[in-house]
Amino acid sequence: xxxxxxxxxxxxxxxxxxxxxxxxxxxxxxxxxxxxxxxxxxxxxxxxxxxxxxxxxxxxxxxxxxxxxxxxxxxxxxxxxxxxxxxxxxxxxxxxxxxxxxxxxxxxxxxxxxxxxxxxxxxxxxxxxxxxxxxxxxxxxxxxxxxxxxxxxxxxxxxxxxxxxxxxxxxxxxxxxxxxxxxxxxxxxxxxxxxxxxxxxxxxxxxxxxxxxxxxxxxxxxxxxxxxxxxxxxxxxxxxxxxxxxxxxxxxxxxxxxxxxxxxxxxxxxxxxxxxxxxxxxxxxxxxxxxxxxxxxxxxxxxxxxxxxxxxxxxxxxxxxxxxxxxxxxxxxxxxxxxxxxxxxxxxxxxxxxxxxxxxxxxxxxxxxxxxxxxxxxxxxxxxxxxxxxxxxxxxxxxxxxxxxxxxxxxxxxxxxxxxxxxxxxxxxxxxxxxxxxxxxxxxxxxxxxxxxxxxxxxxxxxxxxxxxxxxxxxxxxxxxxxxxxxxxxxxxxxxxxxxxxxxxxxxxxxxxxxxxxxxxxxxxxxxxxxxxxxxxxxxxxxxxxxxxxxxxxxxxxxxxxxxxxxxxxxxxxxxxxxxxxxxxxxxxxxxxxxxxxxxxxxxxxxxxxxxxxxxxxxxxxxxxxxxxxxxxxxxxxxxxxxxxxxxxxxxxxxxxxxxxxxxxxxxxxxxxxxxxxxxxx
Ligand code: FES
Numbered sequence: 001x002x003x004x005x006x007x008x009x010x011x012x013x014x015x016x017x018x019x020x021x022x023x024x025x026x027x028x029x030x031x032x033x034x035x036x037x038x039x040x041x042x043x044x045x046x047x048x049x050x051x052x053x054x055x056x057x058x059x060x061x062x063x064x065x066x067x068x069x070x071x072x073x074x075x076x077x078x079x080x081x082x083x084x085x086x087x088x089x090x091x092x093x094x095x096x097x098x099x100x101x102x103x104x105x106x107x108x109x110x111x112x113x114x115x116x117x118x119x120x121x122x123x124x125x126x127x128x129x130x131x132x133x134x135x136x137x138x139x140x141x142x143x144x145x146x147x148x149x150x151x152x153x154x155x156x157x158x159x160x161x162x163x164x165x166x167x168x169x170x171x172x173x174x175x176x177x178x179x180x181x182x183x184x185x186x187x188x189x190x191x192x193x194x195x196x197x198x199x200x201x202x203x204x205x206x207x208x209x210x211x212x213x214x215x216x217x218x219x220x221x222x223x224x225x226x227x228x229x230x231x232x233x234x235x236x237x238x239x240x241x242x243x244x245x246x247x248x249x250x251x252x253x254x255x256x257x258x259x260x261x262x263x264x265x266x267x268x269x270x271x272x273x274x275x276x277x278x279x280x281x282x283x284x285x286x287x288x289x290x291x292x293x294x295x296x297x298x299x300x301x302x303x304x305x306x307x308x309x310x311x312x313x314x315x316x317x318x319x320x321x322x323x324x325x326x327x328x329x330x331x332x333x334x335x336x337x338x339x340x341x342x343x344x345x346x347x348x349x350x351x352x353x354x355x356x357x358x359x360x361x362x363x364x365x366x367x368x369x370x371x372x373x374x375x376x377x378x379x380x381x382x383x384x385x386x387x388x389x390x391x392x393x394x395x396x397x398x399x400x401x402x403x404x405x406x407x408x409x410x411x412x413x414x415x416x417x418x419x420x421x422x423x424x425x426x427x428x429x430x431x432x433x434x435x436x437x438x439x440x441x442x443x444x445x446x447x448x449x450x451x452x453x454x455x456x457x458x459x460x461x462x463x464x465x466x467x468x469x470x471x472x473x474x475x476x477x478x479x480x481x482x483x484x485x486x487x488x489x490x491x492x493x494x495x496x497x498x499x500x501x502x503x504x505x506x507x508x509x510x511x512x513x514x515x516x517x518x519x520x521x522x523x524x525x526x527x528x529x530x531x532x533x534x535x536x537x538x539x540x541x542x543x544x545x546x547x548x549x550x551x552x553x554x555x556x557x558x559x560x561x562x563x564x565x566x567x568x569x570x571x572x573x574x575x576x577x578x579x580x581x582x583x584x585x586x587x588x589x590x591x592x593x594x595x596x597x598x599x600x601x602x603x604x605x606x607x608x609x610x611x612x613x614x615x616x617x618x619x620x621x622x623x624x625x626x627x628x629x630x631x632x633x634x635x636x637x638x639x640x641x642x643x644x645x646x647x648x649x650x651x652x653x654x655x656x657x658x659x660x661x662x663x664x665x666x667x668x669x670x671x672x673x674x675x676x677x678x679x680x681x682x
Contacts, residue, residue: 002017004017004018004019004020005017005018005020005068005097005098005099005100005101006062006100006101007024007027007097007100007101007102007103008057008060008062008101008102008103009028009031009033009102009103009104009105010053010102010103010104010105011104011105012033012034012105014031014032014033015031015060016030016031018030018097020096020097020098020099021070021096021097021098022096022097023041023092023093023094023095023096023097024048024050024069024090024092024093024095024096024097024103025037025041025048025092025093026041027097028092028103028105033105034105034110034111034112034113035048035050035092035105035109035110035111036048036109036110036111037092037093038132038133038134038135038188038209039093039135039209040134040135040136040160040161041093042093042135043075043076043079043091043093043094044079044135044209045135045209045211046079046083046085046091047109048091048092048093048109049085049086049089049090049091049092049106049108049109050089050090050091050092050095050103050104050105050106050109051088051089051090051103051104051105051106052064052068052069052088052090052095052101052102052103052104053101053102053103053104054066054068057102060102062100062101062102063100064099064100064101064102065099065100067098067099068097068098068099068100068101069090069095069096069097069098069101070094070095070096070098072090073094075091075094076090076091076094076095079091089106092109108235110127111127111128112126112127112128113126113127113235113236114126114127125236125602125603125606125607125610126606126607126609127234127235127236127606127607128606128607128608128609129216129233129300129605129606129607129608130192130193130194130195130300130351130353130608130611131190131191131192131193131203131214131216131233131299131300131351132190132191132193132214132233133188133189133190133191133210133214133234134157134160134161134163134188134189134191135186135187135188135209136153136156136157136160136161136186136187136188136189137156137160137185137186138152138153138156138180138185138186138187139152139155139156139185140185149176149177149180150168150173150176153166153176153180153187153189153202154166157189157191157202161191163191163193163200164200165199165200166191166199166200166201166202167199167200167201167202168201168202168203169201169349171348171349172202172203172204172205172349175205176205178207179205179206179207180205180207182207182208183206183207183208184207184208186207186208186209187205187206187207187208188205188206188208188209188210189202189204189205189206190202190203190204190205190210190214190299191203192299192300192351193608194335194608195608195609195611195612196612198335201349203299203347203349203350203351204296204299204347204349212294212297213232213233213234213293213297214232214233214234214297214299215230215231215232215233215239215288215293215297215298215299215300216230216231216233216298216299216300216301216302216605216606217229217230217231217284217287217298217300217301217302217346217605218231218301218302218304218598218601218602218604218605219280219283219301219302219303219304219601220304220305220365220368220595220597220598220601221246221276221280221303221304221305221309221310221313222246222305222306222309222365222388223246223248223254223255223258223306223308223309223388223389223390224245224246224249224388224389224413225243225244225245225246226243226244226245226246226276226279226280226283227241227242227243227595227598228241228242228243228280228283228284228287229241229598229601229602230242230287230288230290230291230293230298231602231605231606233299233300233605233606236606238602239291239293240287240290240291241287242283242286242287242290243283244279244282244283244286245279246276246279246309247275247276247278247279248272248275248276248312250275251268251271251272251275253410253415254389254409254410255306255308255309255389255390256322256407258272258308258312258318259308259318259319259321259322260322262317262318262319263319263322269311269312269315269316269317269318269319270315272312273312273313273314273315274342276309276312276313277313277341277342277343278342280313280341280342280343281342281343281344281345282345284298284343284345284346285345288345288346295345295346295347296346296347297347298346298347298350299346299347299349299350299351300350300351300352300353300605301338301341301343301346301350301351301352301353301605302352302353302354302355302601302602302604302605303341303352303353303354303355303364303601304354304355304363304364304365304367304368304597304598304600304601304604305354305363305364305365306363306364306365306366306390306392307321307326307328307357307359307360307361307362307363307364308321308363309363310328310354310357310363310364311328311329313341313354314329314334314341314354316329320360321360321361324627324628325360325625325628326359326360326361326625326627327360328357328359328360331356331357331358331359331618332356332615333353333354333355333356333364333611333614333615334352334353334354335351335352335353336351336352336353336354337349337350337351337352338350338351338352340352353604353605353611355367355368355371355600355601355604355611355614356614356615356618357618358370358403358618358621358623359403359405359623359625360625361390361404361405361625361626361627362392362403362404362405362623363392365386365392365597366386366392366394366403366405366597367600367614367618368596368597368598368599368600368601368603368604368614369384369386369392369394369564369593369596369597369600370384370394370401370403370600370614370617370618370621371600371603371604371610371613371614371617372564372593372596372597372599372600372603373394373562373564373593373596375394375395375396375397375401376396376397376398376401376617376620377398378396378397378398379397379398380397380559380560381395381396381397381553381555381558381559381560382394382395382396382397382558382559382560382561382562383395383546383549383550383558383560383561383562383582383583384561384562384564384593384596385542385546385561385562385563385564385568385582386564386565386568386596386597387408387412387542387563387564387565387567387568387571388408388412388413388565388567389407389408389409389410389412389413390405390406390407390408391405391406391408391541391542391545392404392405393405393406393542393545393546393549394549394621395546395549395550395553395558396621400553400622401617401620401621401622402549402552402553402621402622402623402624403549403621403622403623403624404545404548404549404623404624404625404626405545405626406541406542406544406545406626407541407626408537408538408539408541408542409534409537409538409541411470411473411534411535411537411538412470412474412535412538412567413469413470413567414427414467414468414469414470414472414473416534417468417473417531417534417535418526418527418528418530418531419467419468419514419523419525419526419527419531420467420468420469420470420473420531421466421467421468421469422469423445423469423470423471423567423570424445424466424469425444425445425446425461425463425466426444426445426446426460426463426464426465426466426467427444427445427466427467427468427469427472428442428443428444428465428467428468428469428472428476428514428515428525429443429444429445429469429471429472429570430442430443430471430472430475430572431472431475431476431479431514432450432475432479433476433479433480433482433483433485434483435482435483435484435659438483438485438498438499438500438502439502440476440479440502440512440514440515442465442472442514442515444460444465444466445469446460446461447459447460447461451465451515464517464520464522465515465517465522465523465525466523467523467525468514468525468527470567470570471567471570471571471572473527473531473535474535474571474572474575474576474579474581475572475575476512476514476527477527477531477532477535477579477642478574478575478576478578478579478642479575480492480512480527480532481578481579481642481658482578482656482658482659483659484498484659484661485498485500485502485503485512486512486532486642486661486663487661487662487663487664488641488642488643488645488658488661488662489640489641489642489662489664490529490532490533490536490640490641490642491509491510491529491663491664492509492510492511492512492527492529492532492663493510493661493663494510494663495510497663500512502514504526506526506528506529509528509529510529511526511527511528511529512526512527513525513526514526514527535579536640536642539579539580539581539639540636540637540639540640541636542581542582543580543581543582543583543635543639543644544626544632544633544635544636544639545626545632546558546582546583547583547635547639548624548626548629548631548632548635549624550583551631552622552624557583557584557585558583558585559585559589560585560589560590560591561573561582561583561585561589561590561591562590562591562592562593562596563576563582563590563591563592563593564592564593564594564595564596564597565595565596565597568592568593568594569592569594569595571592573587573590574587574655574656576590577590577643577649577651577652577656578642578643578652578656578658579642579643580639580641580642580643580644580647580649583647584643584647584648584649584650584651584652585651586651587651587655600614643658
């Protein structure tokens with residue numbers, strides 16, 4: 001048996017014997033222990049920090065003596081005096097193993113460290129970014145063996161880091177020679193190693209050790225807003241998150257109107273491409289400034305977007321997406337130069353990765369939601385709904401995943417609503433109506449008090465109550481139903497029928513008065529019959545899409561519902577169910593995934609394997625096209641009633657029995673809904 005000292009690494013449990021004098025980093029590498037290093041053991045990057053443990057470890061069968069490692073050396077001394085090492089830490093490349101020892105690798109020293117996600121229910125992101133930093137010693141030029149500086153850099157990367165066959169572009173070559181000479185033939189390079197195919201590329205070079213970090217942007221290009229997360233490619237930490245309005249709104253509020261703009265105006269698609277690219281570039285500049293980071297250190301970008309945004313971002317005319325059979329120019333993921341997407345503010349050699357699209361109506365944003373929620377790993381049948389102007393819907397479990405999109409329109413975002421507004425301070429976001437008195441109370445964004453609580457007017461501030469946002473209108477309509485002020489067909493009763501003076505005539509129909517500040521020069525906020533129709537159209541489209549997937553899957557119920565999207569985070573599950581936006585499930589089985597598309601983009605930014613995984617999964621997802629499916633219309637009409645004309649909602653009935661009221665039996669509301677819908681989809 002070898003008498004060489006034994007080293008046990010925690011938390012991996014990997015162990016092995018090495019000759020006395022072996023550096024801890026060397027042992028870690030031989031055993032495949034995840035221990036980081038940028039400088040390759042030169043004692044300058046401090047990435048290799050470890051925490052030796054002393055004493056008896058019966059679990060490992062080891063007793064660790066005080067002199068198990070070589071004494072603190074000059075390199076560690078220098079590092080400690082300059083930067084400070086945490087107590088108990090050693091540099092793994094300096095400390096040598098002399099006797100049996102247990103070495104803990106703290107999370108920040110692991111290459112593939114896990115980034116904890118906000119939602120505790122979902123797995124952490126494992127760090128494996130495509131671009132990493134490496135310090136290399138490059139051989140000096142030799143007249144007797146002539147070779148180029150780049151060739152010697154490439155040889156050094158292969159010899160010192162095992163990275164073979166690197167390439168670079170002309171703009172980097174121009175920076176190479178001064179950097180090598182300034183660094184005394186020691187340079188740090190950022191190397192991008194794609195997850196498939198192409199050769200690794202050197203994206204950036206710095207003389208000596210570069211300690212300024214490396215960053216990436218995860219960008220969600222939505223129809224209304226563009227959101228970006230500036231993320232540290234070393235730690236996975238989000239350094240800043242920011243958003244900007246999508247300037248394409250001036251060409252059309254929703255996707256189809258933008259497609260029409262491109263159809264009707266020659267060069268219209270190019271205008272929209274230029275507008276969105278400029279906005280993304282501005283956002284990149286702003287977010288880097290906000291985090292006080294040199295934009296030149298941003299070397300990677302990941303894009304997620306719906307199919308129309310995807311084409312417009314890439315400079316492809318989206319006209320084919322406006323008509324059956326809704327053909328995408330490509331559904332595959334793309335690896336590009338970020339500058340080709342107009343990103344001039346960040347590193348000129350930065351890379352861009354665009355997630356694959358699932359289908360002509362189900363975009364890379366839905367792929368990102370799938371990457372975040374992993375329905376293919378769900379043991380129970382999960383319905384995942386990303387609510388926006390287009391609802392993207394996934395249904396699946398370990399056996400199969402299906403996807404579709406449904407044109408809900410902008411009503412859920414407060415548009416097309418008489419007093420509707422975006423979610424901003426002053427907007428009513430939550431509503432309750434007392435079933436006895438039929439009196440409302442509500443809460444507005446930016447104020448924690450309910451409207452019937454003391455001090456509400458002062459707390460809301462001088463801006464006052466300004467309108468109603470998406471979650472507010474959903475709650476208002478659901479509460480009208482629960483309080484018996486509105487019947488299952490969506491009709492609001494008159495004051496006589498309901499006994500509430502808040503039900504006021506409006507044309508030939510009625511409206512419910514939620515808030516009247518006209519005496520103080522403020523707004524009069526009502527929920528009108530037209531508002532209810534708009535919500536009915538949106539919710540029927542959403543439900544019909546989900547139902548269509550359930551048909552395909554051959555099921556009548558799902559086990560759980562996940563509401564994704566920034567808006568999904570604000571929807572109350574109970575009210576969504578009263579409206580019949582989602583199928584009947586126990587209320588505690590409705591969860592919010594927050595901004596799942598943004599999370600998916602971050603996962604793809606930080607983990608190359610995730611890129612390969614989503615590319616593979618997307619090919620396996622069964623795509624269902626709602627626009628050509630005859631049953632969609634059938635489901636849509638039946639879903640017009642609140643909560644539903646035919647489907648039973650037993651779980652809902654258990655928690656919130658709905659009053660049986662009818663204010664105008666036989667008024668043909670379903671017909672009206674069907675007619676309006678046909679018009680809109682045409
Ligand atoms: S590997 Fe860089 S300091 Fe140890």
